[in-house]
Amino acid sequence: MLGCCSTTTDEKPISRKQREFARREQEILAAAVSLFENPHWETVTVEQIAKKAEIGKGTVYKHFTCKDDIYANISTGFMTRILTAYRIHDERTEIIDAIKEIISTSFEMFLGNPAEARVSFYCKRGDFRERLTPELKAEFEMLDEQFTGYIGTILQKGINQGLLPNKPVEHLMMGLEATFDGAIGSIWNGDINCPQVEDQETYITIISEYMVAGLVGLKK
Amino acid sequence: MLGCCSTTTDEKPISRKQREFARREQEILAAAVSLFENPHWETVTVEQIAKKAEIGKGTVYKHFTCKDDIYANISTGFMTRILTAYRIHDERTEIIDAIKEIISTSFEMFLGNPAEARVSFYCKRGDFRERLTPELKAEFEMLDEQFTGYIGTILQKGINQGLLPNKPVEHLMMGLEATFDGAIGSIWNGDINCPQVEDQETYITIISEYMVAGLVGLKK
Amino acid sequence: MLGCCSTTTDEKPISRKQREFARREQEILAAAVSLFENPHWETVTVEQIAKKAEIGKGTVYKHFTCKDDIYANISTGFMTRILTAYRIHDERTEIIDAIKEIISTSFEMFLGNPAEARVSFYCKRGDFRERLTPELKAEFEMLDEQFTGYIGTILQKGINQGLLPNKPVEHLMMGLEATFDGAIGSIWNGDINCPQVEDQETYITIISEYMVAGLVGLKK
Amino acid sequence: MLGCCSTTTDEKPISRKQREFARREQEILAAAVSLFENPHWETVTVEQIAKKAEIGKGTVYKHFTCKDDIYANISTGFMTRILTAYRIHDERTEIIDAIKEIISTSFEMFLGNPAEARVSFYCKRGDFRERLTPELKAEFEMLDEQFTGYIGTILQKGINQGLLPNKPVEHLMMGLEATFDGAIGSIWNGDINCPQVEDQETYITIISEYMVAGLVGLKK
DNA sequence: CATGAATGAGTCTTCATTCAT
DNA sequence: TATGAATGAAGACTCATTCAT
Numbered sequence: 001m002l003g004c005c006s007t008t009t010d011e012k013p014i015s016r017k018q019r020e021f022a023r024r025e026q027e028i029l030a031a032a033v034s035l036f037e038n039p040h041w042e043t044v045t046v047e048q049i050a051k052k053a054e055i056g057k058g059t060v061y062k063h064f065t066c067k068d069d070i071y072a073n074i075s076t077g078f079m080t081r082i083l084t085a086y087r088i089h090d091e092r093t094e095i096i097d098a099i100k101e102i103i104s105t106s107f108e109m110f111l112g113n114p115a116e117a118r119v120s121f122y123c124k125r126g127d128f129r130e131r132l133t134p135e136l137k138a139e140f141e142m143l144d145e146q147f148t149g150y151i152g153t154i155l156q157k158g159i160n161q162g163l164l165p166n167k168p169v170e171h172l173m174m175g176l177e178a179t180f181d182g183a184i185g186s187i188w189n190g191d192i193n194c195p196q197v198e199d200q201e202t203y204i205t206i207i208s209e210y211m212v213a214g215l216v217g218l219k220k
Numbered sequence: 221m222l223g224c225c226s227t228t229t230d231e232k233p234i235s236r237k238q239r240e241f242a243r244r245e246q247e248i249l250a251a252a253v254s255l256f257e258n259p260h261w262e263t264v265t266v267e268q269i270a271k272k273a274e275i276g277k278g279t280v281y282k283h284f285t286c287k288d289d290i291y292a293n294i295s296t297g298f299m300t301r302i303l304t305a306y307r308i309h310d311e312r313t314e315i316i317d318a319i320k321e322i323i324s325t326s327f328e329m330f331l332g333n334p335a336e337a338r339v340s341f342y343c344k345r346g347d348f349r350e351r352l353t354p355e356l357k358a359e360f361e362m363l364d365e366q367f368t369g370y371i372g373t374i375l376q377k378g379i380n381q382g383l384l385p386n387k388p389v390e391h392l393m394m395g396l397e398a399t400f401d402g403a404i405g406s407i408w409n410g411d412i413n414c415p416q417v418e419d420q421e422t423y424i425t426i427i428s429e430y431m432v433a434g435l436v437g438l439k440k
Numbered sequence: 441m442l443g444c445c446s447t448t449t450d451e452k453p454i455s456r457k458q459r460e461f462a463r464r465e466q467e468i469l470a471a472a473v474s475l476f477e478n479p480h481w482e483t484v485t486v487e488q489i490a491k492k493a494e495i496g497k498g499t500v501y502k503h504f505t506c507k508d509d510i511y512a513n514i515s516t517g518f519m520t521r522i523l524t525a526y527r528i529h530d531e532r533t534e535i536i537d538a539i540k541e542i543i544s545t546s547f548e549m550f551l552g553n554p555a556e557a558r559v560s561f562y563c564k565r566g567d568f569r570e571r572l573t574p575e576l577k578a579e580f581e582m583l584d585e586q587f588t589g590y591i592g593t594i595l596q597k598g599i600n601q602g603l604l605p606n607k608p609v610e611h612l613m614m615g616l617e618a619t620f621d622g623a624i625g626s627i628w629n630g631d632i633n634c635p636q637v638e639d640q641e642t643y644i645t646i647i648s649e650y651m652v653a654g655l656v657g658l659k660k
Numbered sequence: 661m662l663g664c665c666s667t668t669t670d671e672k673p674i675s676r677k678q679r680e681f682a683r684r685e686q687e688i689l690a691a692a693v694s695l696f697e698n699p700h701w702e703t704v705t706v707e708q709i710a711k712k713a714e715i716g717k718g719t720v721y722k723h724f725t726c727k728d729d730i731y732a733n734i735s736t737g738f739m740t741r742i743l744t745a746y747r748i749h750d751e752r753t754e755i756i757d758a759i760k761e762i763i764s765t766s767f768e769m770f771l772g773n774p775a776e777a778r779v780s781f782y783c784k785r786g787d788f789r790e791r792l793t794p795e796l797k798a799e800f801e802m803l804d805e806q807f808t809g810y811i812g813t814i815l816q817k818g819i820n821q822g823l824l825p826n827k828p829v830e831h832l833m834m835g836l837e838a839t840f841d842g843a844i845g846s847i848w849n850g851d852i853n854c855p856q857v858e859d860q861e862t863y864i865t866i867i868s869e870y871m872v873a874g875l876v877g878l879k880k
Numbered sequence: 881c882a883t884g885a886a887t888g889a890g891t892c893t894t895c896a897t898t899c900a901t
Numbered sequence: 902t903a904t905g906a907a908t909g910a911a912g913a914c915t916c917a918t919t920c921a922t
Contacts, residue, residue, distance in 0.1 A: 021902085039347060045895060047905095056904035058899085067896065125409040127259050174406075174423060175399065175430030182402030183394075189345040203394065210395030214430040217437025237922070241885070265912060276887040281914070457901070461906070479787050486892065496908040501893070565849040567699060614843075614863065615870030619835065622842030626834075629785040643834060650835030650874045657877025681881080705916060707884095716883040718920085727917065 025063045028053045029077065032070050036115035039188070042122075046070075068128065072136045075123035078116035079143045082109050086150055095158040099215065102151060103180070103208050110184050111200070118188065121181070148173060164215060175214050183207040245283045248273045249297070252290050256335035259408065262342075266290075288348065292356050295343035298336035299363045302329050306370055315378040316432065322371060323400070323428050330404050331420070338408065341401070368393065384435060395434050403427040465503045468493045469517065472510055476555035479628070482562075486510075508568065512576050515563035518556035519583045522549050526590055535598040536652065542591060543620070543648045550624050551640070558628065561621070588613065604655060615654050623647040685723045688713045689737065692730050696775035699848070702782075728788065732796050735783035738776035739803045742769050746810055755818040756872065762811060763840070763868050770844050771860070778848065781841070808833065824875060835874050843867040 031053035035044045046067055050057040064070045082105070089101045110117040122128060129137060148170070155172050158164035164172065187200060251273035255264045266287055270277040284290045305325050312318040330337040342348060349357060368390070375392050378384035384392065407420060471493035475484045486507055490497040504510045522545070529541045550557040562568060569577060588610070595612050598604035604612065627640060691713035695704045706727055710717040724730045742765070749761045770777040782788060789797060808830070815832050818824035824832065847860060 017902090046897085047895075050905090057897090057906095058904050059902080061897070062902070062904095125259075127409075171426045174403075174426050175434070178402035178406055178427055178430070179395065179399040179434070180402065181405055182398035182400065185401055185405065186394075186398055206391045206394050207398055210398075210434045213437030214395070214399070214434025217433030235922095237883090237885080244885085266914080267912080270888095277913095278888065278915080279886050282885065287913070455901095457904090457906080464906085479785075485890080487890095497892095498894080498909060499907050502906060507892070611866050614846075614866055615839065615874070618842035618846055618867055618870075619839040619874070620842065621845055622838035622840065623834075625841055625845065626838055629787075646831045646834050647838055650838075653877030654835070654839070654870045654874025657873030677881090706918085707916075710884090717885095717918090718883050719881080721918075722881065 021063075024053075024055065024059070028055070028060055028063055029070070029074055033074060033113075033115045033119075036074075036119060041115060041118055065133070068131055069136070071119050071123055071128075072132060072140070074116055075120040076136075076139055076143060078109075078113065078120050079147070082106065083143070083146055083150065085109055095154060095161055095163050096212065096216075098154050099158070099212060100208065102154070103176075103211055106180060107184075107204050107208070111187070111204075114188070117184070121184070151176075172215060176211055179207060179211050179214065244273075244275070244279070248275070248280055248283055249290070249294055253294060253333075253335045253339075256294075256339060261335065261338055285353075288351055289356070291339050291343055291348075292352060292360070294336050295340040296356075296359055296363060298329075298333060298340050299367070302326065303363070303366055303370065305329055315374060315381060315383050316436075318374050319378070319432060319435070320428065322374070323396075323431055324424075326400060327404075327424050327428070331407065331424075334408070337404065341404070371396075392435055396431055399427060399431050399434065461503075464493075464495070464499070468495070468500055468503055469510070469514055473514060473553075473555045473559075476514075476559060481555065481558055505573075508571055509576070511559050511563055511568075512572060512580070514556055515560040516576075516579055516583060518549075518553060518560050519587070522546065523583070523586055523590065525549055535594060535601060535603050536656075538594050539598070539652060539655070540648065542594070543616075543651055544644075546620060547624075547644050547648070551627065551644075554628065557624065561624070591616075612655060616651055619647060619651050619654065684713075684715065684719070688715070688720055688723055689730070689734055693734060693773075693775045693779075696734075696779060701775060701778055725793070728791055729796070731779050731783055731788075732792060732800070734776055735780040736796075736799055736803060738769075738773065738780050739807070742766065743803070743806055743810065745769055755814060755821060755823050756876075758814050759818070759872060759875065760868065762814070763836075763871055766840060767844075767864050767868070771847070771864075774848070777844065781844070811836075832875060836871055839867060839871050839874065 028049065032044070032049045035041070035048055035052055046060055047057050049070070050060050053060075060070075064073065085105050085108075086102060089098070089105070123140070129140065132140070151173055152169040155164060155169040159166050159169070183203070187203070248269065252264070252269045255261070255268055255272055258264075266280055267277050269290070270280050273280075280290075284293065302325070305328075306322060309318070309321045309325070312321060343360070349360060352360070371393060372389040375384060375389040379386050379389070403423070407423065468489065472484070472489045475481070475488055475492055478484075486500055487497050489510070490500050493500075500510075504513065525545050525548075526542060529538070529545070563580070569580060572580070591613060592609040595604060595609040599606055599609070623643070627643065688709065692704070692709045695701070695708055695712055706720055707717050709730070710720050713720075720730075724733065745765050745768075746762060749758070749765070783800070789800060792800070811833055812829040815824060815829040819826055819829070843863070847863070
């Protein structure tokens, strides 16, 4: 009945009222996301979200047990959408292209949805996960697995085809993830990190090439 | 004359009292650092710092104009120490080894001083830098330049020796920095990112190799 | 919608809850006023007001955006009451009597409601007005106009009837206001100013006569 | 030895050191006055005064027991200077002119020395006087008496000459003082009180005329 | 005497969460 | 179910005054 309900498969959507209630949940999340767009997203208050969603503050708590619950739902929703975006290009047979596709899709999703991406970053923190209810925790773990599973499969194919170094896929993924996370962080926070670069796009190109190079280069 | 005074070269530390005052400043910073060790470092209050340093709250404000001033001083101090650590191995002639040295030194410094490192990360944020006084801003910029200067010189040598791709050193640095930042972030935040890894050391080894590979691999 | 709402004409006070909320606002103001009674009124804290009103500190901020907002509402409320008090005697035809009536009503209101009067004095300060929201600023200006309008009309009649000197009513008002303000200030602050006087009433009589004399005396 | 010492007649100014000490006191007061020039004078801190006087904060407390003591000394000094200014025109024989002279001198002194005047206003407050040491209290009382004595004598002459109404001089003074205080207050605080007036000078002229008119007008 | 470092109570304001209607 | 008023702990920062050197 709470935030996480959006992911449970409602077998029998009983009635008008229930549908309305479900829709309200999405409205709250949408309001939150629109407010989180600015870099000081952590300072957005529950009251502001409620106002933006044109509902009462108390109602927010009918849908989400606490503020963290809102964060969590934004994050899981976003992660799900990324997975979906990945799968659109599933048919690619060239492994290296597939990897590049994943990288570029990831950049697109993160930079195109800064609010959700920022929240998702926050939701990766260990201490955040600790605070979560077991249900949400499990949901995050499931999504994490889907990510590693999806990317891991592709990397494994690359290894099998001799395109990538024969190392545990988890290890290969670490470098990718670290570079991606670091790059995104730099873009969000920092004038400091990418000053000589004319624009963001160039930066992303450089980083993307670096990611692939690091992956392939490990081979020897 | 306040916090930042630690960086001015006191030509003649006139008296006992002045020395005591300077020491007190270090005690405050040490207290802050010890408190920032925990992942919730941002929630540490000035009062807690004062209590830890066994002084009154007001005294903290005799040394630092505001909380941000404390952050900034921890960060600049840490950055200075890293630069010093880099330079110890200055005599290395093998470029690739020099790069590896920088990477491992960085990991050692960041993971060995999590509090200061965390704060330094925070101090890289653009909005933080904006809030700073011109003096501190300039100091940060100077340190930033020393970093890019130091690493840039080594990378340039690598390019000249044909060991690294002939690209602007700034571009080469971006990948390195992004991966490093991302890896550090993963370690701090996350159980999520390195689950299959037995220990942190392995993770660092993997990332370090990845960084070098990404650098060298760009060549072709 | 906050503090100032007391002055908007609630067309349909929709519900019990709304009425309760409005009442609470009055209770806060009443608590503040009762606390402002003592001469150190400026040192009264929001917390004290809240405690007196038997509510939480945070609740105060549901009704008033800041401390100044409380001051402003007390002042506008008081000014409105004075205007109402003036108008009770509207039918007077003797101009000099009307003026005396205004003077004595003013003294009664200011001395009978020292807290509100003191705050109102404070709210006349230019720097206070600057800090105000445009809405409150406008409300004050409106009230100021009503005051000058009301008194100005009477003075103008006096001029027309040849009872008062033919000068701009604004000029006539200045002397009145200065004397009144000064007298009130003396009473509030000072043992110093009226020592030989047996009691306050005598002082007021003297000042009132002086005010009228100054007004009429300018004629020649 | 403290602030108030400046008014005791040093019978034997023993030596260099003592003179230096006495001069220091004047420097502190001068620093304070220069700082009190701005309308937010009450927010000036002891530290600011010390810095301006180019001495240590502790030294201030060697000369003045507390902040109020500084206020008091500024006020008594200013009051003394006003009395001196009054007496310059002592030879005037026309009573009405003498009164006008007092009024205009007062305006000149108060508007020409806003810092000292403001402080003096503050020092007239009953609660301020209460906090004072008996010595300072007595000094203020002495000065108050000199004021009432000086002006009272002139007014009495006016009464004797049939120029002023035959009332207790104290009563006559009350109106004058109230108007003067109110006018000064209006000028300091207020955009509100003198809007239609082109400039301050006009306002003062109007008020001055009003004061004389009030005085003389009481006659009948 | 001169100093200025140290103090800590006191200020306003914010906000996630609760709960009665 | 929806609401929004109420809560109160918490936080950054100030400043008159003291006191050891």
